[in-house]
Amino acid sequence: MPPGSNFVKQSNHKSMKSLLILLGIVFLTFCGCIGCDRGSVTRNTQSHETTEREKLIDIPVFNADSAYFYTDKQVSFGPRVPNTEAHIACGNWLQQKLEKFSDTVYVQTARVRAYDGTILNIRNLIGSFQPEKKNRILLCAHWDTRPWADHDPDPENHFIPFDGANDGASGVGVLLEIARLLSLTDIRVGVDIVFFDAEDYGKHRLSKDQDQDSWALGSQYWSRNPHRSDYFANYGILLDMVGAYNASFKHEGYSMMYAPNYVRKVWDIAKSQGFDNYFLNTEGGFIIDDHYYINTIRKIPVINIIDQRNDTPHGFFAYWHTLGDNMDAIDPLTLQAVGQTVISVIFQE
Ligand code: AHN
Ligand code: ZN
Numbered sequence: 001m002p003p004g005s006n007f008v009k010q011s012n013h014k015s016m017k018s019l020l021i022l023l024g025i026v027f028l029t030f031c032g033c034i035g036c037d038r039g040s041v042t043r044n045t046q047s048h049e050t051t052e053r054e055k056l057i058d059i060p061v062f063n064a065d066s067a068y069f070y071t072d073k074q075v076s077f078g079p080r081v082p083n084t085e086a087h088i089a090c091g092n093w094l095q096q097k098l099e100k101f102s103d104t105v106y107v108q109t110a111r112v113r114a115y116d117g118t119i120l121n122i123r124n125l126i127g128s129f130q131p132e133k134k135n136r137i138l139l140c141a142h143w144d145t146r147p148w149a150d151h152d153p154d155p156e157n158h159f160i161p162f163d164g165a166n167d168g169a170s171g172v173g174v175l176l177e178i179a180r181l182l183s184l185t186d187i188r189v190g191v192d193i194v195f196f197d198a199e200d201y202g203k204h205r206l207s208k209d210q211d212q213d214s215w216a217l218g219s220q221y222w223s224r225n226p227h228r229s230d231y232f233a234n235y236g237i238l239l240d241m242v243g244a245y246n247a248s249f250k251h252e253g254y255s256m257m258y259a260p261n262y263v264r265k266v267w268d269i270a271k272s273q274g275f276d277n278y279f280l281n282t283e284g285g286f287i288i289d290d291h292y293y294i295n296t297i298r299k300i301p302v303i304n305i306i307d308q309r310n311d312t313p314h315g316f317f318a319y320w321h322t323l324g325d326n327m328d329a330i331d332p333l334t335l336q337a338v339g340q341t342v343i344s345v346i347f348q349e
Contacts, residue, residue: 005042017325059347060181062339064332070097071165071173071335072327079161080145080168082120082198087144091123094143094172094195101179102127102193106227114178114201115214116309122197124218129182133190137346138236138300139178141171142199142218142290151314158206163326166307166317167200170214170330172244174339181343189349192233195224196290212288219290223297235262236302237345238291242338244317245331248280249338253286259301266303269344275337284308285315305338 073093078086098105106126111119121269125143145164145259149157163169182191202215213220241247249270255263270279284306307317319325 009322012287015339052087057347059344062181062336062337062343063177066180067173067177067335067339068330068332069173070176071169071242071330074143074169075165077328079147079164080143081147081161082144082201083118086095090143091125091164094125094176095123097176098125098127098179098193098195101183102129104128104131108222108225108227109117110221110225112198112217114198114217115203115207115211120198120201120217122218122221124197124222125195126141126229127179127189127193129179129192130186130190135188135349136190136192136233137349138192138233138302139175139195139239139346140194140196140219140236140290140293140294140302141175141239141344142168142197142216143172144168144197144200144218146200146202146321148204149322149325152323157323158196158204162321162323164200165327166241166243166325167320169211170241170335171239174239174242174335174342177202177339178343178346182346187347187349189346191233191346192231193338194222199290216273216290216293220293220297223293225253226298233300235259236291236294237262237266237301237342238289238294238302238306239338239342240287240289240306241317241320242307243330243335244304244307245329245334247278247315247331247334247337248309248319249305250282250284250308252284252304252306252308254289254292254295255303256283257286258291258295259303262301262303266305266341266345270337270341272330273340273344278334278337279341304330305342 077090080087080090108124110122112242114120147161148159149162172195179193197218199216203211216346251263267279289304291304294300294302308315314320319329
């Protein structure tokens with residue numbers, strides 16, 4: 001184990017959970033009830049003409065209101081800037097949610113050096129489902145928020161933190177809803193949900209020379225020191241800024257460089273679910289993000305579902321790194337498009 005790092009592995013009260021689930025099933029069988037809060041799965045039966053016609057699979061319905069609630073809850077702690085109270089409190093809440101939904105939780109804490117010399121106390125959180133399975137899918141998002149709104153239209157705000165409802169919380173909100181759905185059913189593959197810290201501590205806009213390695217510090221750390229030394233996943237999906245109105249998800253450059261087949265697979269499934277208005281078959285830019293380091297250091301093919309725009313100078317949504325990145329910028333329909341697509345991808349494995 002590398003110096004300065006600390007792991008805590010926690011197993012759930014799994015037998016208690018199984019007993020409760022069994023009792024729940026018995027209860028539901030008796031009253032024939034669907035639509036209760038955690039005890040039921042509403043199902044979508046889909047046939048996939050492109051694959052075997054006889055293979056009918058049940059895909060759960062992604063609940064966008066639940067994902068919206070999880071997003072809002074993170075925002076309610078305040079900006080999740082490393083080394084702040086809000087960051088610790090939100091990290092504790094995220095850890096609790098993963099402990100509730102997943103089979104095994106790994107908490108990776110570390111101290112990393114930011115570009116300006118600040119030592120950041122970071123925490124990567126990993127929730128594993130069916131950890132014994134060899135075939136695995138990695139789902140990830142960053143949970144920290146940027147310390148400064150350095151793209152705000154008002155220069156007075158360039159050193160002020162912001163809510164990060166879209167940039168940070170939305171991806172985690174979608175993945176928590178997926179974790180909740182996975183807690184209700186075992187699927188054929190194992191899944192690891194990873195919440196990376198310190199993605200957004202990249203160099204301030206006013207810094208002279210830019211440094212790409214100043215971004216994604218949590219995923220760089222994890223890529224060099226995975227929570228299990230033998231960790232591997234067949235492929236991964238990163239969610240970044242997946243909650244804004246009128247999002248457009250294009251084929252991001254590094255995703256196409258390292259994992260083109262998975263980009264096509266996910267975009268095809270999005271289309272089959274009716275979300276080709278969000279998932280566009282057009283080329284996007286190359287974005288240094290958590291997936292870049294997992295691809296290059298850990299050599300796991302990971303794609304990035306990230307909102308890229310033509311109508312803004314920076315190529316992201318209009319409120320990127322501004323005080324306007326708050327809950328007013330979040331559209332449950334976008335969360336739905338992404339969440340339903342990702343849950344469909346993993347249930348088709
Ligand atoms: C760079 O601007 C180099 N990367 C953007 C990654 C990012 C920031 N995603 C969200 N916030
Ligand atoms: Zn950001």
